[in-house]
Amino acid sequence: MPDKINIPEHFTGLNDMEVAASRQQFGSNEQTNKPQYQWWIALLELLKEPMLLLLIAVSVIYFILGQNSEAWFMLSAVIAVSGISFYQDNRSRKALEALEALNEPLTTVLRNREIKSIPTSDIVVNDLVIVEEGSFVNADGEILHSNDFSVNEASLTGEAYSVFKSEKTEDRKIFSGTLVASGLAVFRVTEIGPATVLGKLGSSIINIKEEATPLQQQIERFVKKMAYIGIAVFVLVWAVYFWKTHDILHSLLKGLTLAMSILPEEIPVAFTTFMALGSWRLLKEGIIVKKTRTVETLGSATVICTDKTGTLTENKMSLQAVYAFTGNQLSEGGDWSHPEIQKVITTAMWASEPVPFDPMEKTLHLAYETITPSDDRTSFELFHEYPLDGKPPMMTHLFRNKEGKRIIAAKGATEALINVSNLSETQRQQILSVSDTLASKGFRILGVGFSDFEGDDFPKTQQEFRFHFLGLIAFYDPPKANINRVIQQFYDAGIMVKVVTGDNNFTTKAIAEKAGIPNADKFINGADLIQLNESELITVIHDTTLLTRMFPEAKLAIVDALKKDHQIVAMVGDGVNDGPALKASHIGIAMGKKGTEIAKTAADIILIDDDLSKMVTAIAAGRRIYANIKKAVQYIVSIHIPIILTVSLPLFLGWQYPDIFTPVHVIFLELIMGPMCSIVYENEPIEKNSMQLPPRAMRSTFLSFKEMSISIVQGLAITCGILFVYQYSAYRYDSEELTRTMVFATLVFANSILSLANRSFLYSIFTTxxxxxxxxFGLNMLTLSMLALILYLPVVAGFFKVTPLSVTQLGICLLVSAVSVLWIEVLKWKRRMRILK
Incomplete structure (x- = not known):
């Protein structure tokens, strides 16, 4: 919001003391009072987790059996597991809080005679709030001053049409949650938070929970299935063991041991952690992800629809040429000395905002200052305006001075001004020929006109005025320095690029060619596109790169057509009219600097620095996160299988040592696997080929049988290796303790090697x-150090019921674990050979 808004001087706003007093009396501007985070409540919530409940149950049984050292170990495990979970939850919570703080919309207020932007939650009763076209109203209030102000109250009334309001109308009320459609207003806040009309609608509207993503639903179903299997196997093992021993407590221990080995509680924790921390990492890159679920979608994007100005280009408009229709005068290179040329520039300036924020309008004001002998801007007041609208669009401003002299100036698309002017066909062709010539150079062209309308009965639309066509103004906005590389990276990643712009064909083509966008000779305009049926629309969009003279309905039609064609659409937009398309796309992207509030609200992602290259970063991050979740889940499934089978098969098959593992051994392995799955794999870097692969299908999942089959085979291979060691040791040494030790050591070695092998399913372990x-490496070194303590520290070895191993025995365990895991390297090699061919 600019700080030179024309508002009455007697408006001063609240001072700091008045703000504090109002806040103390009426509270803060939050629709719901969120419960404050309490660490002890979070810990209590963690204790409801199935794994922790199992550990507590095992601890109780050990206490009853008088095995106090095991009981205290299990209680220590409760602390360790809850500590890891608490750490992860805390990291995720802080990441989400940081995102939430940045996503909070800002509101412009007048305080201490100064205009400032504050978080919406800081608004207090009696604040003077300033709103303008494209911004949301964030409190209820009463209008004190306005300028051609209208507001869309569809969110409250359902009415799609905007309502004009002012301090002079009977209805001066303005409501939170509504959208400013045009103009500007200053209002005094009367209600905030739950006291607003929106707040009284009930917290049920505000607290609607997001629907789970497809991947979330798949993970939930997978975990539930595993939980049901765990329950069934628990009952079966308990029954079998009790039938053989008639010892109910030891039977319970055996069943609970197996239940712990089956329950994959790490998977949902890993998913939540990966999404939250992925969003946090993107935030540090200058990318605000408003919803963590968007991270899952990023790696699947197949099409990116980008606008031109400020995205492909620098958004630094320099005035390059001016054409005066009267006299057929064309001036380029900054020579604006001709009177007719100056008249075109002056009229274009009056058709701009009095306090400009658009780069073109800023340029026009600066150009006006260089050509005018006397600045009339302070003498005239804007008393009526027509915002940018129409197909193609235009805008009109009406000014008057104290003597009653009027200026009615308009600017917009060349065709828009031609259509509302009295011109012959020859004159029209003459103007279009000049416009096309300038546009072919990459210039952005605007038509300029004025009206001599008299009276106060202004037409409902600006197109009803009769204008005199004055001329054309041409701006040049050069492509960004890095845009060629960015566009190439999109194509390398298998992502199509569509340029969706309100500009004309020739200008767009020139900029697209300079930006390195292929097939820039194929284009269609919005008016033609909207006439196509669904199948024609899909075909044309696929075959066309430049989509020009686009308006909101056409942009939305493009997004909907691409979605129906099963494309994953990323849409870049920054204006009020981009809202519907941003909302409809899978990934809505708004610009942080030049984006309007409506665009930022509708979008899923905000690029803080308006840099499209950040989308390459975001897509790469999405692919990295999805790949790492896949690796983590496949690792956890692979290592759970040998634990489950090592615990259960000796019992079911009647082998000589049915109690080869106890809960102590299983929980030690769980303490290793939890951090490996949710902390270590989250930190894995992106694989070097990720951005050279086509996007994954949105509905594809690594939880399908085809994807999980490799993990199952890995788990079974490790199981074969462990059971081989079991039988070898039992036959060779005839010692339960030694057999347990070798089996346990083999499983720990296999776990470490598996964690390294599964870092990639394409590149070899030597590469990764x-x-x-x-x-x-830190966690694996810690794991091996702890294994050494368990084996060679007598107190710990006695607790785990293991015995020291010789170098030969350790070598056998390491060799078997390596063979049972590293066979996957042969499969990776074959995949690389196939891809390289």
Whole structure:
């Protein structure tokens, strides 16, 4: 919001003391009072987790059996598991809070005689709030001053039409949650938070929960299935063991041990962590992800629809040429000395905002200052305006001075001004020929006109005025320095680029060619596109790169057509009219600097620096996160299988050592696997080929049997290796303790090797060892150090019921675990050979 808004001087706003007093009396401007975070409540919530309940149950049984050391170990495990979960939840919570704070909309208020932007929650009763076209109203109030102000109250009334209001109308009320359609207003806040009309509609509207994403639903179903299997196997093992031993407590321990080994509680924790921390990492890159669920979609984007101005270009409009229709005069290179040329520039300036924020309008005001002998801007007041609308669009401003002299100036698309002017066909062709010549150079062209309308009965639409066509103004907005590289990265990643702009064909083509966009000779305008049926629309959009002279309905039609064609659509927009298309797309992208509030609200992602290259970063992050979740889940499934089968098969098959693992051994493995799944794999870097692969299908999932089959085979291979060691040790040494030790050591070694092998399902382990992830090596070194303590520290060895291993025995365990895991390297090699061919 500019700080030179024309508002009455007697408006001063609240001072700091009045703000504090109002806040104390009426509270803050929040629709609902969110419960404050309490760490102890979070811990209590964690204790409801199935794994922790199982650990507590095991601890109680150990206490009853008088095995106090095991009981205290299990209680320590409760603390360790809850600590890891608490740490992860805290990281995720802080990441989400940081995103929420940045996503809070800002509101412009007048305080201490100064205009400032504040968080919406800081608004207090009696504040003077300033709203203008494209912004949301964030409190209820009463209009004190306005200028051609209208507001869309569809969110409250359902009426799609905007309502004009002012301090002079009978209805001066303005309501939170509504959208400013045109003009500007200053209003005094009367109600905030729950006291607003929106707040009284009930918290049920505000607290609507997001629908789970397809991947979330798939993970939930997978975990539930595993939980049901765990319950069934728990009952079966309990029954079998009790039938054999008639010992109910030991039977319970055996069943609970298996239940712990089956329950994949790490998977939903990992998903939540990956999404939250992924959003947080993107925030540090200058990308605000408003909803963490968007992260899941990023890697699937197949089409990006981008606007031109400020996205492909610098958004630095320099005035390059002016054409005066009267006299057929064309001036370029900054020579604006001709009187007719100056008249075109002056009229274009009056058709701009009095306090400009658009780069073109800023340029026009500066150009006016250089050509005028006397500045009339302070003498004239804007008393009526028509905002940018129409197909193609135009805008009209009406000014008057104290003597009653009027200026009615309009600017907009060349065709728009031609259509509302009295011109012969020859004159029309003459103007269009000049416009096309300038546009072919990459210039952005605007037509300029004025009206001599008299009277106060202004027409409902600006197109009803009769204008005199004055001329054309041409701006040049050069492509961004990095845009060629960005466009190439999109295409390398298998993502199509469509330029969706309100500009004309020739200008768009020139900029697209300079930006390195292929097939820039194919274009269609909005008026023609909207006439096509669904199948024709899909075909044309696929075959066309430049979509020009687009208006809101056409943009929305493009997004809907691409979605029906099963494309995952990313839409870039910054204006009020981009809202519907941004909302409808899978990934709505707004610009942080030049984007309007309506665009930012409708979007899923905000690029803080208006840099499209950040979308390459975001898409790469989405692919990295999805790939890492896949690796984490496949790792956890692969390592759970040998644990489950090592615990259950000796019992079911009647082998000589049915109690090879106890809950102590299983929980040790769980303490390793939890951080590996949710902390270590989250930190994995992106694989080097990720942005050279086509986007994954949105509905594809790594939880399908085809994808999970490799994990199952990995798990079964490790199981075969462990059971081989079991039988080898039992036959060779005839010792339960030694057999348990070798089986346990083999499983721990296999876990570490698996965590390294599963860092990629394409590149070899020798390649991935070079990937920078200190957490991976740190946790594996910690795991092996703890294994050494368990094996060679007598007190700990006695607790785990294991015995020290010789170098030969350790070598056998390491060799078997390596063979049972590293066979996957042969499969990776075959995949690489197939891809390289």
């Amino acid at each position: 060892l070079k990937y920078k992830n200190n957490m991976m």
